[in-house]
Structures are given as C-alpha cells and as structure tokens.
Amino acid sequence: MNAAMRIMNVRMGAVTLLTMTLLITLMGALGVVWMRQQITRSADKIKYYEMELQEIDRKKAFVDTRIAKAHSPENLIQRIGNRLVAPKSRQVVWVNETFRGDSNVLEQDLPTAPSKAVAKLDQVLIDAVKARAKEVGLGTIH
Known part of the structure; x- marks a missing residue:
C-alpha cells in the first residue's frame, strides 16, 4: 500500500501542479486583457x-484676433469718431516722485505742472490722430 500511496501522491501532486499552472496562466491572461483595456481607455x-x-x-485664436482688431488704430478712430478731444487739466494727475528708468539711467524728477513741451506733444498727437481719421475717411475730428 505504501507504493500505491506514493503513486497516488505523485498523481495528486501532478494534478495540483497542472491546476496551479493553468490558474496562473489564466490570471496572467486576464491581467494582459485588463492592461490592454486600460491602455485603450487612456x-x-x-x-x-x-x-x-x-x-x-x-x-x-478667435478671441486674440477680435482683441487685435478692437485695438487697431483704425477701429479705435472709427469708434471714437468726433469725440476725440485733448484731456482737460483736471483730468491730468501729476505725480511728484523720483523715477528710475530701465537699465538704471539717470534719476529724474517728474514735472509737477504741465510744461510747454508736454502741451506741444499733446497737440502733435491730436494732429496725428486727426490726420489719420481724415485719411481713413472718417471726416474731421473736432
């Protein structure tokens, strides 16, 4: 009986080994299928x-185009039209503080009152805008 028990144990071991091999193979195959599904989902x-x-x-890009169009000089002149005027003195605020430019150039004090140069620059800018408005056919700006 001892020999029959050994044969039975060997057969049981072989069946167990075969079953475990099939189970591990099946689990591996299911793992591969699951990973492929995850890859597809990703x-x-x-x-x-x-x-x-x-x-x-x-x-x-559409919004950037609209913003660029809205900020174009022709569009601004068209929208502002004849309402473009020089600012009144009460609309201008002069700040008295020290300003240091980029690259640490000389410090300069900002003026405390409008100078003739600033007034002349304002007039030059207004004249340029009026000329451009006339150029694009908006008529005369007062």
Whole structure:
C-alpha cells in the first residue's frame, strides 16, 4: 500500500501542479486583457483632451484676433469718431516722485505742472490722430 500511496501522491501532486499552472496562466491572461483595456481607455482620454485643447486653441485664436482688431488704430478712430478731444487739466494727475528708468539711467524728477513741451506733444498727437481719421475717411475730428 505504501507504493500505491506514493503513486497516488505523485498523481495528486501532478494534478495540483497542472491546476496551479493553468490558474496562473489564466490570471496572467486576464491581467494582459485588463492592461490592454486600460491602455485603450487612456488613449481615448488622451484623444479627447487633445481635441478639447485644439478647440480651446481655436477659440483663443478667435478671441486674440477680435482683441487685435478692437485695438487697431483704425477701429479705435472709427469708434471714437468726433469725440476725440485733448484731456482737460483736471483730468491730468501729476505725480511728484523720483523715477528710475530701465537699465538704471539717470534719476529724474517728474514735472509737477504741465510744461510747454508736454502741451506741444499733446497737440502733435491730436494732429496725428486727426490726420489719420481724415485719411481713413472718417471726416474731421473736432
């Protein structure tokens, strides 16, 4: 009986080993299928986010174009039209403080009252805007 028990134990061991091998193989195959599904889901998410990013880029380009058009001199002149006038003295605020430019040039005090140069510059700018308005056909600006 001892020999029969050994044969039975060997057969049981072989069956157990075969069963465990099949079980591990099956679990590995299921793991591979699960990983492929996860890869597919991740790829789908990436594709979705890339499409969203393209849509956002398209909308941003559209808005940037609208902003550039709104800030163009021709559009500003057209919108302002005849209402463009020099600022009144009460609309200008003069600050008395020290200003240091970029690259540490000389310090200079800002003027406390409008000078003739500032008034002349204002007039030159107003004349340039009026000339440009006349050029684009908006008529005379007062």
